Amino acid sequence: MKSFRIYLPAYLFLLPALSLFILFMFVPILSGLKLSFQRWSFDGAKWVGFSNYAKIFHDSVFWDSLRTTVVYTVFTVFFGIVISLIIAFLMDPIAGKLQSFFKAAYYLPSVAPIVIISVLWGWLYNPSFGLLNYLLEQIGLEPVLWLGDPNIALYSIIMMTLAVSQGPSILILVAALGGIPKDYQEAATIDGANGLQETFHIKLPLLKPALLYLAIVNTVGSFQVFAPIYMMTGGGPNGSTTTIGFLIYENGFKKFDFGVASAQAVILLILVMIIAVIQFKYLSNDVEY
């Protein structure tokens, strides 16, 4: 009894947060799992075993959405990191106030709500009065149906994501670059390394922990993408931009097929966890410095 009284304050401090986590995040995960084995109709829920999953695996729409999600994730994560790296390397040699100014300017688009982003990019991509087609016209090229062509729409959304959401990645990489001890660079210079060698053989390997963090966080985020799809294309044209996150929304809140939508959500969660674990295993060889 005595030991319980010692530990009581700690549990009391945890109680409010833990109860909210359990009620609004953990319980929904479990009940989502339950829902995925049920079918809902007007007279309530019925257990249907794995039939929701069987339905999904035989549905080409699901496989298409999985492919779309993977393409979206691979492009946004890989090129996002490449772009952020380039910008971080450009910011690294700039000192003091000017660097802070650039950091702020490059971060700004990342705090803009998705509504703003979709209004702006809706204008850039507009087929009749959009800026991009106007520029193409000026250099004598054919206009492009940025969001209307099934072969292009997904890449248009990828391009938009790449342009507007690199803020956090840039800040993290600039901070990581700034944290590399200057002696390393001096030693390399004395040994006769040029700028490129220094970048690829000294700085990049030392950035590995930051890059690993970005790869995991951005993959987990990209894999669950919803709002840009909802706002820009509504999953179209021809379902070419329907990601898993958007498909769950459509099945759940447009077709009211909670069972199938929940099964898709369970698959999404499992995929996200597998990817994160794999990335962590393969990319993390601890760098010490």
Place this chain on the structure above:
Amino acid sequence: MFSIRIAKIYAFTSTALLTIIGCCMLLPFYWMVINSLKPATSVIRMPPDLSFYHLTWENYEKLFADSIVSLWTFNSFLIAICGMFGNVIICSMAGYAFAKKNFPGKRMLFWFVMSIMMTSTQVIMIPLFMLIRDMGLLNSYWGLILPVLVSPFAVFMTKQFMQSIPNELIAAAQIDGSSEWFIYWKIILPLSKPVLAIVAIFSFITQWNDFLWPLLATESREMRTLQVGVSSMQLQNVNYGLVLAGSVWTMIPVVLLFVSFQRFFVRGITIGAVKG
């Protein structure tokens, strides 16, 4: 000497390049602000009209002529502020327990909180929707606020920071006979101001910008948040000038916060990702 000169050239080229890329990136935002202040027809003009001529408040007057926009703004502020206080107080209590207390199950509970970081509204939207519906909270402020009061991120941040507070301070207060709550409220919280500021700003912006949950949890026009309201204006394709004015309006609080607390952003984002 030679290498110093190279370094200077490198810094100069970097500055020039960053300026050009930055201008391209920010140009659409400038277009949005300037065109929200112009007659609706100027939006479709090509080449884009970026001049300061013919500025008017017309779009904003029309926007606020519909009193629903003020209501949406109020809803958004209410949710963002409640979410902010929830994160700052509830999560810092948990962070304190994880940082400074020892108790059975600590590792397991912390791991539990961290693993929740992987989930998102996208994964739990259907069961969460049904839960809130069964609680009778759909289309109410409670339904919008309760799920956003805590985040694993805020627990992690406060825990990391509070670990650096010396144990001696707490021990001294305990010898003086201070209560547990007094120690947390009067000693730990004031010392944690820097991290609490970060948590406050991030959770305000996250809640202000949140889109999916308010979209699902509200039915009537009156309960919408600014994000959902303005996006519905955009999807219905009403007057484009109005949409631009609405968009600028949704971004003002975020930009003001960002500009005034810029240094907290840099620290908040780099915490956890970079050693040391």
